[in-house]
Amino acid sequence: MKFLEEKIFKVIMICAAMIILFVLVYIIGTVFYRGFHSLTLDMITKLPGGGFYLGKEGGVLNAIVGSLYIILGALAISILLSVPLVMFINFYLPAKSIFASLIRFSLDILFGIPSIVYGAFGFAIMVYLGIRASLLGGILTVAMLIMPIMMRSFDEITRLLSRDLPDALLSLGATKYEMTKVILRQLMPGLVTAILLAVGRGIGDAATVLFTAGYTDNIPASLNQPAATLPLSIFFQLGSPVEEVQNRAYASAIILTVIILILSFSARYISSKFSKNKL
Amino acid sequence: MISQNHQHADDITNSFPGMNEAIILRKLIVNQSIRVENLDVYIEEQHILKDINMTIPEKSITCIIGPSGCGKSTFLKTLNRMHDETPEVKITGKVFVDDENIYGPGVNVIDTRKKMGLLAQRPCPLPMSIYENVAYGPRIHGIKRRKAINQTVIQYLQYVGLWDEVRERVHTSATRLSIGQQQRLCLARGLAIEPEYILGDEATSALDPLSTKKIEELFVKLKEKYTIILVTHTLRQAKRIADYIIFMYLGKIIEEGPTESFFSNPKKQLTRDYLSGSFS
Numbered sequence: 001m002k003f004l005e006e007k008i009f010k011v012i013m014i015c016a017a018m019i020i021l022f023v024l025v026y027i028i029g030t031v032f033y034r035g036f037h038s039l040t041l042d043m044i045t046k047l048p049g050g051g052f053y054l055g056k057e058g059g060v061l062n063a064i065v066g067s068l069y070i071i072l073g074a075l076a077i078s079i080l081l082s083v084p085l086v087m088f089i090n091f092y093l094p095a096k097s098i099f100a101s102l103i104r105f106s107l108d109i110l111f112g113i114p115s116i117v118y119g120a121f122g123f124a125i126m127v128y129l130g131i132r133a134s135l136l137g138g139i140l141t142v143a144m145l146i147m148p149i150m151m152r153s154f155d156e157i158t159r160l161l162s163r164d165l166p167d168a169l170l171s172l173g174a175t176k177y178e179m180t181k182v183i184l185r186q187l188m189p190g191l192v193t194a195i196l197l198a199v200g201r202g203i204g205d206a207a208t209v210l211f212t213a214g215y216t217d218n219i220p221a222s223l224n225q226p227a228a229t230l231p232l233s234i235f236f237q238l239g240s241p242v243e244e245v246q247n248r249a250y251a252s253a254i255i256l257t258v259i260i261l262i263l264s265f266s267a268r269y270i271s272s273k274f275s276k277n278k279l
Numbered sequence: 280m281i282s283q284n285h286q287h288a289d290d291i292t293n294s295f296p297g298m299n300e301a302i303i304l305r306k307l308i309v310n311q312s313i314r315v316e317n318l319d320v321y322i323e324e325q326h327i328l329k330d331i332n333m334t335i336p337e338k339s340i341t342c343i344i345g346p347s348g349c350g351k352s353t354f355l356k357t358l359n360r361m362h363d364e365t366p367e368v369k370i371t372g373k374v375f376v377d378d379e380n381i382y383g384p385g386v387n388v389i390d391t392r393k394k395m396g397l398l399a400q401r402p403c404p405l406p407m408s409i410y411e412n413v414a415y416g417p418r419i420h421g422i423k424r425r426k427a428i429n430q431t432v433i434q435y436l437q438y439v440g441l442w443d444e445v446r447e448r449v450h451t452s453a454t455r456l457s458i459g460q461q462q463r464l465c466l467a468r469g470l471a472i473e474p475e476y477i478l479g480d481e482a483t484s485a486l487d488p489l490s491t492k493k494i495e496e497l498f499v500k501l502k503e504k505y506t507i508i509l510v511t512h513t514l515r516q517a518k519r520i521a522d523y524i525i526f527m528y529l530g531k532i533i534e535e536g537p538t539e540s541f542f543s544n545p546k547k548q549l550t551r552d553y554l555s556g557s558f559s
């Protein structure tokens with residue numbers, strides 16, 4: 001009986017792994033198969049020319065730059081708020097604080113809200129303030145979208161930290177603030193993981209930026225100009241009746257994937273540099 | 280067996296109302312440095328330390344012995360106010376360090392912790408290099424000069440017998456050290472803040488006999504300058520280095536006294552049982 005259970009469980013585990021692998025390979029395969037031939041140098045170095053969406057020449061540089069601006073801006077804001085918040089609820093509030101549970105609970109709810117709601121919410125506020133769809137609007141809305149996941153995942157990792165390190169620091173006569181600085185070094189890999197999860201959610205999302213960042217064929221020169229993004233660019237290209245343009249949509253998807261990969265590797269690299277020695 | 284002993288412990292303390300006489304006598308003879316009065320500690324409604332009264336003589340080694348879970352670590356933490364960080368711990372009573380009640384109003388916790396160098400039971404290197412681990416304490420307490428820090432680091436690493444082992448890699452991560460090396464590093468780190476008291480919670484538990492001997496010699500040397508309280512599970516270690524012994528059981532002090540008479544002539548049945556190894 002026990003033997004049978006073990007067998008069944010093993011089969012389930014292997015099936016699960018196979019399904020995930022299959023889906024992954026299928027998606028990446030399709031994207032590469034359809035997009036690879038359209039992935040030219042022009043795609044990443046040129047702005048869309050007139051009639052780009054009908055098959056004329058050009059590239060998606062506008063969307064690449066726009067997406068990078070928005071995600072980096074949103075990351076900067078979220079990191080600046082997430083780190084203090086997580087340090088506060090973990091090390092400044094007592095272990096069983098009701099206030100901390102309330103914050104965690106709110107973050108869980110915020111995390112579950114669909115991105116289109118953030119988009120609509122951001123848009124409503126912008127209308128109220130009289131701001132047009134712009135880079136700034138996109139950055140703020142995406143920041144709202146990714147903040148809950150960044151805070152919550154960083155918090156989970158922080159909670160796993162044993163009490164030994166904070167206790168050791170306090171025993172040496174460190175203040176809470178000095179203690180927090182050392183703990184952050186220990187938590188750097190965890191912070192990077194949280195950031196990457198946030199990037200994953202933020203960079204591929206179309207619904208938040210649809211109304212708030214708008215769309216343009218140019219690169220925004222200031223925060224109050226509209227900005228294009230890769231997800232929307234993909235969406236518009238897929239909507240074209242021309243097959244060549246649809247293939248370019250897949251090429252854009254490859255570009256998006258590569259951007260995420262580059263961000264991942266550089267984040268890991270920076271964190272490993274950071275967590276070495278010196279204070 | 281355990282509950283029986285518990286009963287036993289109560290009986291014994293009740294039947295010796297005059298057991299504080301020894302303490303009073305000692306107060307007259309030696310300079311007191313730590314004095315604990317009517318200390319009770321509760322953790323989540325559990326009574327962990329029960330009416331602790333004691334005097335720790337200065338510039339000597341006091342060993343606290345007792346079975347696992349009797350409250351030795353909890354007691355050491357009350358001496359440097361580490362329990363402040365856990366609100367579920369309730370403390371009543373007084374702890375005088377150099378005649379100042381550290382639980383009194385207006386006491387600076389940071390200063391108290393710096394003064395009472397607590398070495399935790401589990402060594403925990405900071406996420407930085409070996410060198411920076413030792414330099415950290417002096418740095419946060421305001422020492423800036425490179426030369427001074429350099430000297431401090433080398434001196435304390437030599438003290439704990441780690442310098443020769445790590446001199447080639449003092450700038451590599453401390454987490455890669457073995458547990459025994461980490462324990463000595465934490466000792467060096469704790470000494471480097473130059474506390475006035477050393478509270479060691481099984482400071483040699485992960486060491487081989489030779490390093491243990493070195494650390495014991497270090498403690499004996501250090502008692503010229505410091506007042507030292509050590510928790511240990513090794514009775515022989517207590518015998519070797521302690522001047523005074525305190526035996527705790529289930530949150531109470533059962534018996535205390537100078538090492539010699541404590542071991543040669545224990546007064547309580549419970550102490551005799553513990554020393555003969557009938558329970559641990």
Ligand SMILES: Nc1ncnc2c1ncn2[C@@H]1O[C@H](COP(=O)(O)OP(=O)(O)OP(=O)(O)O)[C@@H](O)[C@H]1O
Pocket residue numbers: 322323327346347348349350351352353354365400
């Ligand atoms: N944070 C806590 N929450 C609940 N109970 C605790 C806590 N800390 C300690 N205790 C309890 O207090 C008692 C004393 O623990 P303590 O760590 O002081 O024992 P100890 O004498 O140091 O034992 P050991 O020799 O195993 O280190 C134990 O029963 C333990 O379960």
Ligand SMILES: [Mg+2]
Pocket residue numbers: 351352353400480
């Ligand atoms: Mg202990």
